[in-house]
Amino acid sequence: MAKIDIDFFTKKVYYKSMKRIAGILLLNLSLLFAERSFDINFYLNYETIYHKVDDNFKVVDSGINKNYIYSPGEKNEFSSSSGYNIKTNLSFSPFDRFFVSSKISFVPEYADRFWLPVNDSHRLEFEGKDYRVEATEIKYITNVLNLRYFKGVPHASWRYKGDLFNFFPEQYETERYLRVSGRTPPEGYEISYRTRYSDFQLVYGPEVIWGYRDGIYCRYNLDFGTLNLNLFARSDVPDYVKFWDSDERMNSYQMSFSYSFSSQLKGYLGIMYRPFRLNERYQYYESGVLEEDEITTKDAFGVKAGFIYNPYFIVNEIKLNYSYLGLVAGNKEAIEISGYRPISKSLTLSGMAIFQKPLIGPLPLIYEGTEDSPGPIYSNPRGADSPFWVSWYYDDWNNREANIFKLNLLYDPTPSTWFFRYEPNVLEEWNLNPDEDAKLSFALEYKLFKYMSGMDRFYYWDENGDIVWEPYGLTGPWEQKNFFHQFKIITRLRLHRCRILSFISLGDSLALGSYAYDNYSQEKNGLVPLINYYDFILKIIRGRIGFNMRYAIDPWGPEEWHMVFGEKIDKIYSFGLNYRLKPDLNFGIKYIRVKEEDFVVPPEIGSYKEFRFYLNYRFGLNLKFEE
Amino acid sequence: MKYLFFALLILSSCGKNIEERLKDPANDPLFYKGDYSGVFMIYEDELKTGGGMMFYASPDNQELDFFYSDDGNKVIRYYWNGGEVFDYNSESYQHNWCGFGLIVGHSWEEAEEVSMDFSGIGYSKLKFKVKGYLSQNTVLKIEGPKKAGSSEVADYIELDSSDISYSWKEFSLPISSSSLKDFNIYVGIIFEATEKGSGGEVFIDSLRFER
Numbered sequence: 076m077a078k079i080d081i082d083f084f085t086k087k088v089y090y091k092s093m094k095r096i097a098g099i100l101l102l103n104l105s106l107l108f109a110e111r112s113f114d115i116n117f118y119l120n121y122e123t124i125y126h127k128v129d130d131n132f133k134v135v136d137s138g139i140n141k142n143y144i145y146s147p148g149e150k151n152e153f154s155s156s157s158g159y160n161i162k163t164n165l166s167f168s169p170f171d172r173f174f175v176s177s178k179i180s181f182v183p184e185y186a187d188r189f190w191l192p193v194n195d196s197h198r199l200e201f202e203g204k205d206y207r208v209e210a211t212e213i214k215y216i217t218n219v220l221n222l223r224y225f226k227g228v229p230h231a232s233w234r235y236k237g238d239l240f241n242f243f244p245e246q247y248e249t250e251r252y253l254r255v256s257g258r259t260p261p262e263g264y265e266i267s268y269r270t271r272y273s274d275f276q277l278v279y280g281p282e283v284i285w286g287y288r289d290g291i292y293c294r295y296n297l298d299f300g301t302l303n304l305n306l307f308a309r310s311d312v313p314d315y316v317k318f319w320d321s322d323e324r325m326n327s328y329q330m331s332f333s334y335s336f337s338s339q340l341k342g343y344l345g346i347m348y349r350p351f352r353l354n355e356r357y358q359y360y361e362s363g364v365l366e367e368d369e370i371t372t373k374d375a376f377g378v379k380a381g382f383i384y385n386p387y388f389i390v391n392e393i394k395l396n397y398s399y400l401g402l403v404a405g406n407k408e409a410i411e412i413s414g415y416r417p418i419s420k421s422l423t424l425s426g427m428a429i430f431q432k433p434l435i436g437p438l439p440l441i442y443e444g445t446e447d448s449p450g451p452i453y454s455n456p457r458g459a460d461s462p463f464w465v466s467w468y469y470d471d472w473n474n475r476e477a478n479i480f481k482l483n484l485l486y487d488p489t490p491s492t493w494f495f496r497y498e499p500n501v502l503e504e505w506n507l508n509p510d511e512d513a514k515l516s517f518a519l520e521y522k523l524f525k526y527m528s529g530m531d532r533f534y535y536w537d538e539n540g541d542i543v544w545e546p547y548g549l550t551g552p553w554e555q556k557n558f559f560h561q562f563k564i565i566t567r568l569r570l571h572r573c574r575i576l577s578f579i580s581l582g583d584s585l586a587l588g589s590y591a592y593d594n595y596s597q598e599k600n601g602l603v604p605l606i607n608y609y610d611f612i613l614k615i616i617r618g619r620i621g622f623n624m625r626y627a628i629d630p631w632g633p634e635e636w637h638m639v640f641g642e643k644i645d646k647i648y649s650f651g652l653n654y655r656l657k658p659d660l661n662f663g664i665k666y667i668r669v670k671e672e673d674f675v676v677p678p679e680i681g682s683y684k685e686f687r688f689y690l691n692y693r694f695g696l697n698l699k700f701e702e
Numbered sequence: 703m704k705y706l707f708f709a710l711l712i713l714s715s716c717g718k719n720i721e722e723r724l725k726d727p728a729n730d731p732l733f734y735k736g737d738y739s740g741v742f743m744i745y746e747d748e749l750k751t752g753g754g755m756m757f758y759a760s761p762d763n764q765e766l767d768f769f770y771s772d773d774g775n776k777v778i779r780y781y782w783n784g785g786e787v788f789d790y791n792s793e794s795y796q797h798n799w800c801g802f803g804l805i806v807g808h809s810w811e812e813a814e815e816v817s818m819d820f821s822g823i824g825y826s827k828l829k830f831k832v833k834g835y836l837s838q839n840t841v842l843k844i845e846g847p848k849k850a851g852s853s854e855v856a857d858y859i860e861l862d863s864s865d866i867s868y869s870w871k872e873f874s875l876p877i878s879s880s881s882l883k884d885f886n887i888y889v890g891i892i893f894e895a896t897e898k899g900s901g902g903e904v905f906i907d908s909l910r911f912e913r
Contacts, residue, residue: 319774363732439727443738448822451742451911452752453735460747529727548752553724583723592724595808605720 113167116695121159124186126685127151131674134189134681139197140538141189143681145674158186160196162209164695172217178210178227189683190667191254191633193538198257209253221267227259236274236296237305237331239345239379240405241470243292244284247497247505252285255634256540260285273297286542287311289324301335313471314542315534317459325351327404331379339385347377351403352462358454359435365454370403370462377404381411390416400474406433406463407474421488425500432476437465437531440550456551456589457531459544464531467552468587476528478558482521489513494567502563504578517566525558526585533588535639549589553604559583578612584631584638591641601675602641606631621653621663632680642677646670659693738823744804744888745909747776751888756810758801758892760788763901766802772905782893782901784837801843801892804909805850806885813850813886820847821883825911828857828875828889834904836863839897842904845890846877856890857881866904877911 210227263280290311443450561582763785
């Protein structure tokens with residue numbers, strides 16, 4: 076160790092004690108371990124929040140969530156609270172190919188908020204904890220062998236490794252998993268070994284996929300040039316399945332091939348086997364009568380086949396995919412067609428159609444007796460004990476009978492810098508490539524969909540990150556009478572030094588769960604099964620100044636379970652202004668107005684105003700050790 | 703392009719009534735089966751009433767689990783350690799009784815509002831399986847259907863420590879047709895103690911009305 080280069084991000088340090096502790100810690104650790112580099116950054120986030128619930132409403136705490144109750148005559152005043160947290164990013168590389176990084180969050184003081192009250196700072200305060208290790212990664216990487224421990228670190232799927240049945244789905248939303256559950260998935264260990272013709276990866280751990288415990292995921296890919304052979308195995312304990320036997324797991328196996336017939340045509344075939352709850356009896360509904368049958372081995376198999384053809388005539392690419400999944404392998408038959416063609420150098424049109432239906436439909440809610448003299452429930456949608464389900468939204472059982480059409484138009488005059496970052500034609504802000512350099516670019520999506528069957532009971536994650544199944548006696552989401560529409564457009568504009576991003580979405584959206592379709596819940600809790608929403612977001616960045624605003628009519632509440640329950644907000648207005656005083660110091664203000672126009676409001680959606688003043692300051696050390 | 707945009711805008715915003723856009727399964731002629739099976743399973747593996755439950759007194763010193771796993775079979779587990787619970791009627795803590803009811807409504811707030819009328823179906827008995835233990839001076843009282851908040855005495859059966867053990871035993875309680883008219887509570891399950899004791903632990907399964 077010949078030279079130590081210490082670089083302070085800022086010379087003016089306000090938090091002397093913090094810096095002193097960090098400095099001592101760093102120097103000691105670095106002398107012990109770090110032979111190559113050692114970085115530590117502290118992010119101090121301070122905020123003061125002023126808020127006021129509208130008159131005639133009362134807010135009550137419900138764990139770390141908030142509930143709003145109509146309370147005639149209730150007068151409310153503005154109240155304020157302040158809080159701060161410190162986030163620490165630590166990384167070091169003690170020797171060649173070995174890397175360690177960790178993120179720790181300290182929350183000495185939490186500022187009470189109405190917007191998104193379910194968050195990890197609030198959870199830590201509620202549980203009386205001071206800090207959380209949000210993420211850790213320890214890895215040893217060589218050209219052929221990788222060893223890794225990860226916790227709270229996103230990972231990609233194996234889709235591009237031939238995984239046709241989504242055995243290993245991507246886990247990108249680590250912040251959301253932490254925020255709504257207080258847990259830090261994905262967490263586990265990874266071993267991968269690569270040779271010239273083969274690729275092996277084993278991942279296992281307590282929660283490699285959010286909501287799937289004690290998982291083991293393995294793949295082996297063989298590359299023979301035009302032919303690829305892929306083997307996969309998956310074994311885990313999904314939270315949504317009620318396992319009464321502690322040894323029971325959900326195991327799945329998959330073999331897939333892909334073969335390039337020519338440079339224009341590639342075909343693929345996959346077979347999966349999931350021997351889940353074999354020999355177990357199940358009910359199904361046919362011609363007004365409940366029948367019974369038993370899960371057999373053939374119900375555990377699934378097949379998927381398709382091809383990708385690039386004719387460069389009429390369309391550039393067309394993709395056809397057919398799947399048949401036995402009852403416990405997914406209970407689904409589906410055809411998916413997609414394709415794209417450039418209209419001009421800058422414009423690309425793409426489309427997709429999905430036709431899917433379950434092999435055995437949901438159990439409907441049926442009562443004995445007559446409308447005038449109803450008896451007990453005769454048939455009820457399947458619950459957590461069933462070996463299979465009809466559902467939607469989550470990948471595992473997305474098999475509700477549906478016809479879905481999607482049309483996308485992309486205008487990007489500089490295709491060398493992609494418009495999208497990760498997935499093509501996914502119009503979400505996280506998926507936008509920040510390096511897009513076109514003066515004007517936009518992406519448009521029009522979606523038509525019709526769900527033509529009911530559903531079994533739905534499960535959802537609650538505010539503690541636990542799975543909850545809907546209770547007995549609910550109908551499930553209703554069948555659509557006609558097609559519904561959704562429309563989205565994202566526009567990006569560069570004007571001189573201004574970067575402008577606008578996001579417009581509007582259309583129909585159905586509540587995911589059954590409560591929203593239940594008359595009692597609608598009347599008592601103001602839940603709705605269907606919204607027709609408009610949402611407009613604008614963001615402008617010019618030099619050090621950032622501005623953002625949102626105006627929305629009738630969107631779902633911000634949490635996933637709001638959409639499950641059918642909790643709609645009547646109107647949202649929000650404005651934010653941010654100023655970056657120095658590269659490491661910025662402050663701003665954010666105002667949000669959530670407005671409910673009825674007195675029967677969904678329990679978690681209140682009517683309030685909230686101001687948030689914040690300041691973020693980063694300081695740290697970067698040590699480089701040179702030979 | 704702009705015409706397409708406006709067409710989509712109009713199409714996307716066509717807000718009709720929900721009834722015009724979704725099929726309410728309750729309007730399906732098959733929503734009611736027509737006949738009656740003669741058995742109403744109230745609990746088997748899970749609560750099958752479509753309603754909820756409510757504690758009759760405060761839930762202190764009690765444990766209630768509707769998904770207790772008994773060798774892979776789910777049963778109701780109800781435990782009382784004999785400690786004090788708050789009686790909302792006398793507004794005092796006492797250790798003489800505690801219990802809960804399986805109600806027609808979703809929660810205690812509508813316990814008196816929502817009722818059911820099974821008087822025309824002809825159920826004549828409440829049957830159930832029970833096991834567990836009861837301490838000295840403690841009995842388990844199982845009540846048949848009744849109106850919430852009513853002073854009328856429901857049909858009931860009382861079991862003491864000699865009646866139940868850790869082996870399943872089935873009991874049958876005759877219920878009157880009149881009790882099945884506009885009732886709010888399907889079943890009440892109550893511990894009663896003549897003097898302070900250590901309560902009991904009971905497991906209940908296959909709770910049903912039968913003709």
